[in-house]
Amino acid sequence: MKVARYEIAEGARFQAGAQRDDPNIIGQHIELLRKQQHGELTPNDVVADARNPNSPLHSFFEWNDGEAAEQYRLQQARGLIRAVVAVYVREDAPAVRTKAFVHINEPGAQHYRSADHALSQTHTRDMVLRRALEELKQWRKRYKDLEEFAQLIRVVDEVTVKIAFSRKG
Structure with a gap:
């Protein structure tokens, strides 16, 4: 099968200023990177390419290291909050685990x-x-x-x- 076009998934969130007006360019560029890597694309490959200000992927990343570090910490905090499970117990029922x-x-x-x-x-x-x-x-x-x-x-x-x-x- 051949890809007819690329789109951005519903609900996808990117940083402010990400140039998402032509998802086809983004998808085609990532596919090109995948082919350059003999079919096995990694996030490191994408970041390496995006470092170039002329890359269509450049705007999707925060290049200020201090700001990027803070955003990463916030993402880690979100993950930590989502990972916590409460165990509720009652004498008349088995324990229940829930977010x-x-x-x-x-x-x-x-x-x-x-x-x-x-x-x-x-x-x-x-x-x-x-x-x-x-x-x-x-x-x-x-x-x-x-x-x-x-x-x-x-x-x-x-x-x-x-x-x-x-x-x-």
Whole structure:
């Protein structure tokens, strides 16, 4: 099969100023790098190319080392927050493991809250469920062509319709 064009995935986030107006150029350039590396592209290959200010990939990276280090630390902090699991226990039931914190994407005030608090409030519960549903839809879109997941894709479709229907009613 031949690639007809390249696009940027829905929900992809890049730094401010990233030149994403022609995703085809970006995809073609990354494909060229992959071919130059005999089919095995690494992130190091992409960064090495992007160091050149004339590379179409250059604007996707922070070149101020101090700022880049801070952004990396923030990414590490996000990963750390997402990795924490709370174990809830009750005398009458087995222990339950769940995310301790969930991301709340309020405009201008993105933050994390304890999962139990966020899910106990109607507004934030709706935000968490909306995000989970969007992630499920993205997973479905990514893997819909794999026969091995056909049965699971049908379940995802049923759940998506059920959730959408229950939110309207």
